[in-house]
Amino acid sequence: MAMTLKELETEVKILKKQVAENAWAKDYVEIWKLMSLYSHMYHVGRNSEVPSLFAQKTPGVTMEIEDSGVYEGIKSITYFWNKVFDVDRMHRTQGFLAVHMTCNPVIEFNRKRTLAKGLWHSHGVCSFAANAGVFKQFLGLGKYDVEYVKEEGQWKFWKFAYRLTYMCPYEKGWAEEPVAASIAGNPLNKPDKPVTYHMPYSRYRINVFQPSPPEPYKD
DSSP states (O other), X not given: OOOOHHHHHHHHHHHHHHHHHHHHHHXXXXXXXXXXXXXXXXXXXXXXXXXXXBOXXXXXXXXXXXXXXXXXXXXXXXXXXXXXTOHHHHTTSTTOEXXXXXXXXXXEEOTTSXXXXXXXXXXXXXXXXXXXXXXXEEEEXXXXXXXXXXXXXXXXXXXXXXXXXXXXXXXXXXXXXXXXXXXXXXTTOOOSBOOSOOOOOOTTSOOXXXXXXXXXXXX
16 A cells, blocks of 8 residues: 555654664764773773874864873874873783773764763773882772764764872772872873863862763754
8 A cells, every 4th residue: 555645754754763863873882982992902001002092183182181181182192192101011011900991971962973072980990010019009980071073984082081080099998098199290291281170089078070971062
């Protein structure tokens, strides 16, 4: 039996909606894959490859990790991952371990799905041999606050920030010593701009745990 014009129009609307929903889901999964790839690179000591996950041709690329200050542009970001946070080298030392998992994503897209912003919780552990034969192990918690851009059909990091909640010694816990390490204290740390936000947990104040989940785009 042939469809009426009204039935056909309804069917077309349903199909268009399904196509749009499928495209949204694909972009959502691709951004999740990007974050997961970053996490795995960090874990297996491929930090020198992390800059390739950032937009290469889009102006305004930035990165800020804990109290590092802001690194602007691919050249500065590459310097950070090869010199300041040289996990590739550390990975070749006895007993080294570094894991940053990403979970609980809240992701918002603009109407054309060329831009996105997301917030992720990140739990992690780290261990390494320090000076004088001392072995250190840490528990970490923070949030990845990231803006993404679709560049040549692929999602890339555009504005990338990791906001530390705590990085505490395993033996003491976050209440006793919430921050036991500082990127700002690294003499190789050379940001282009000062830190914009760094407020780790403290048991001596009411904690705000910023940033909040991203708001929808207004387009």
